Amino acid sequence: MRLSKAFIPTLKEVPSDANIPSHQLMLRGGYMRQLTAGVYSYLPLGVRALTKAMNVVREEMNAVGGQELLLPALNPESLWIQSGRRNVPNFILSIKERDLVLAPTHEEVIGYIASMHIQSYKDLPQTWYQIHTTFRNEPRPRSGVLRGRQFIMKDAYSLDRSWEDLDKSYDAQAEAYKKIFNRCGIKFFIVGASSGAMGGTGSQEFMIESEFGEDTTALCASCGYAANLEVATSLMPKAARVEKNEPLKEIHTPNVKTIDQLVEFLNIDQSRFAKSLVYRHNGKPLLILMLGNDQLNESKLTAALGGGNASPMDAEELLSLTGADGGSIGPVQLTGFRIIADKRLEGLNGLISGANKNDYHIANIDLARDVNVDGYYDLRSIEAGEPCPKCSKPLKISNAIELGHIFKLGTKYSDTLNITYLDESGKSNPVIMGSYGIGMERIVACYIEQNHDKDGIIWNKVLAPYAIHLIAVNMSSKEVAAASEKMYGQLGEMGVEVLYDDRANITPGFKFKDADLLGMPIQVIVGDKGLKNGQLEIKRRKTGERILVKLEDALTEIKKILSE
C-alpha cells in the first residue's frame, strides 16, 4: 500500500479523550475513530490488525474442532424472555420499532438452533463458534476499545452429552486460548473466576496485568494460585472464642460510628467487633455481619444468596427498619431481617456490635446464643499480603484486563430453552453446554498496552497490519525514488505486505515519526545517504537496531528477518 494513496490519518497530538496508551495510539496511528461513547469506526489499519487477530483465533478454533457459524445480531425479544435474561441489568440493548433486541451474546440463539437439530447422542459433541459484532448496554463505556457498547467477540459454544465430555470441550478451549494469546505475543495469566449471572459450575478468565484493568486479581508468586477477587480466598485465620461467656451488656459509645473509631474508643482489637451491613436482597431486608473491618465482596454476596439483586439500603430506610443510623446497627434483637455472616465469624462469642440505638453498642454477643444467623458464607474481599489458600505464601493483588472468559454452563440454558437429546436407551437428557468468549479488540488493545514506547506501537509480525514499512526518505531524489519503487515491487512479488511511504514533499523526520507511530516491525529505509554506497537500511522497530545492507542483498536479508 502506498501511503500517498492510503487513508491513514495520523495525529501528532494526543486526543484529549484518550487516557490509556492503547487508546491514544490507536487514535493517533489512524487505526480507528470514535463515533459515540463506546462505539468506534475501524479504519483500514485497524481492520488489518483485527483481521490478523481473527485469523489466529479462527485457526485455533478450527484446530480444536470448532465449526464457524454466523449468528444474527437481531434477536426476537421473546427468546430472551424465555431464557430469563431479558431484564438482566445493563445487559441488553433493544430497538424501538420492533420487539427485537441486539444480542449481547449468543447462548439463546445457539440453544434455539440446538433444540431443533440436536436430537440424538449421535449428534454430539459439537463446538460452534463465530466472530461477530456484539452489543451491550454498558452503563459507562471507557478506556477506548476496552469497554464498548459495540464490540467484536469470538464466542464459542460446546454441546456435550455428559459433564465429563464438557470437561474435555472446556479443556480443549482453554488450550486453544493459550495458543491464541501466545501466538499473538500477549503475556497473560489465567484466574479462577465467578460465573456470575452466566450461571454454571466453573469459569476461568484469561487476563493481562494492567494498571488500567477493571478486574482485580489475587496472585501467588510461589505456587501459581490465581483468582479473580470475586472468588479469591485466603488463609486469614478466624478469630477465637473467648472462654468466659458473659451476659449481654450495653455500652455507651457517643459519636462512634466506624470500626476504626470503636477500636480506638474502647481500645479493643478489631477482631472482637462484628460489623453490620444492611442490604436489600430482592427487596427483602438483609443484615450482613463481617468480622472487624473486613470488606464485603458483593460478588461473593450475590453468589451466596444464589443470585438476585442485592444492594445497600439507603439511610432513611435504615433508620425506620432498625431504629438506628448506620454505625449503630447490630444483629441482637433485630426483627424483620434475614441475618447472614462471614465465615470468619462462625461460632464466635464475646463480640461487640451495634445496639440498634444511636450511640450505643452491645458487648458479649455470642452469635450462637444471641443471634439467629441464617448461614455463614465466605463474603470477605481478601487483601494483599494475606496467606495463599494453597501454599500460605503472601498473595499479591493486581489489576487486570480480561481478554477471554470460559464457562462451564452445564444445563442452565438447556433447561430454559429445552435443549435435549436422546441417549442409547431412548431417554431424554439435557445437553451440557459450555461457552467461551474472547474480545477481539481487546487482543489488539492489550497487545498495544504491552508493546509500545514513547514513539508508538511496536507490532510483532503476527498482528502487524503490514510486515514492512518501506520509507523513501526523499522522493525528489531520482535515485531514491527509483530504488524505493523497485524494492516495493520486489517485496510485493514476494508476497510481503508492505506499507510504502512514497509521499512527495514530506520531510524525512515526518516519515520516520509516522513509521514509529504506526509500528510495523521492520522498517526498510531508502535514502541518498545509503545509496551513495549502494546500500539501504533495515531498522527493527522493537530494538531500534539498524543495519546497512547492499541493495542486491536486501531481499535476502529481509526474507531472513521475516522468517525469524
Next chain:
RNA sequence: CGGGGUGUGGCUCAGCCCGGUUAGAGCGCCUGCCUUGGGCGCAGGAGGCCGGAGGUUCGAAUCCUCUCACCCCGACCA
C-alpha cells in the same frame, strides 16, 4: 444511577470570573518558494452561526435557566 469536569475551525487549547473592537494561538490543511536522515523554514490563504434552546441586557463565547453530548471518579459489569 450518584459525584465531578469539558464543549470555541480537522486536532490541542486560550479568551469566560470582571458582558462591549472584526473571536485568537499552535498544530494540521491549501498555494508558492525553499529544504531533504527524526513531526524543516519563509510568504500568502481557506476554514468558527463559540454544543443546542430559551432568558437577562442597548449589547452575550462571556451572566441565568433548561437541555444534549463527551470525558473522569464511583456504583454496576457475562
